[in-house]
Amino acid sequence: MGQRRGGVQERWRVPPRRRPRGTGGCSEVTSLAPADGTRYKARNWDAELGAELIDDGTYLTAAGKDLITTLRSDLVETMEYGQVPAQVVPERQPRTGCSYDSVFMNAGRIGVVERCPDDLADRLTVYKATAKDADRPEVVFSIVLGSDSAQVVAMTDRFTAVAVPGPDRLVVYGEDGAQTASVPLDLGPGGIEQTGPVADTVGATGAFYWFAGSSTVALSMEDLKPMWTVRDTMGPGAVFAGRMLVPVADGLAVIDQTDGSRVGTLPVDRGGYSGTVALSSIGPIVLEQRGPLLVALR
DSSP states (O other), X not given: OXXXXXXXXXXXXXXXXXXXXXXXXXXXXXXXXXXXXXXXXXXXXXXXXXXXXEEOSSEEEEEOSSEEEEEETTSOEEEEEESOTTOSXXXXXXXXXXXXXXXXXXXXXXXXXXXXXXXXXXXXXXXXXXOSSTTSOOEEEEEEOSSSSOEEEEEOSSOEEEEETTTTEEEEEOTXXXXXXXEEXXXXXXXXXOOSSSOOEEEETTEEEEEOSSEEEEEETTTOOEEEEEESOSSOOEEETTEEEEEETTEEEEEOTTTOOEEEEEEOOOTTOOSOEEEEEETTEEEEEETTEEEEEO
16 A cells, blocks of 8 residues: 555565675566466566665656666566666766655656755756666756755656655645745644655545645645645545545544545544554445554445
8 A cells, every 4th residue: 555556457566585786686576467466477677675666557666775766567677767786888877876765756757856975955856767778867857955854745747746844845846847836834743754765645536645744735636736734644545435534543534625624533443553554445445554454444
């Protein structure tokens, strides 16, 4: 669960048994039929140990600290970004020596917050998930931000939204890297908390729902500007039966998608669990993922 998987027709698995890239090892990825688990195909690729997976329905990206690798749905590698192992042609990467703290992808594009030795602050780069050469990224734009600890929280084919602390705000950039909006965020005492290298964001009709660490923020898909914020939440939530369900301490808050008002609360006993909760649904069943535990609610 976590990042919304869109229209992906295959499920992905990266086994935990991987040798470090530094010793020439590689990772394996396998595609499975979702209906019965039939194995389609498998291939090796250079995903880093501990990389987090994210996809947009067509491409799968492994977001590592030093290397970001992307596969197409047929398991063909389409892009490598960063410290490419055994690079045949040097100087194809735009920068070297950078580390990647935040990665997001959507609509065939990948947004990454880089920390590079020659930059005074975080750098935001957006590049395409595929290009003529898999080790030569086609960069859409790359700009140095005016702050540190930024994270990419949502993307469309036209805009990229970056959350920036101190003070908390959401900054939106257009296709050319020009800033189109900077909106203050009222997230309460918790402020912006980065929950991992990939933002805890789900997409639904007309909006993205981003979990900022203790609040859920709805972002318009039209321009990625914030529409409303619900405080004291435990995850981004999910749309169910025309309403937004957002996990809170005492259950599932039923939220009106238009203005963020709470319509009611469905009580859920989580047995003292207080971590992040990811939501999804299958027909009339709501699924909650609490750490390694998956719970079905009817």
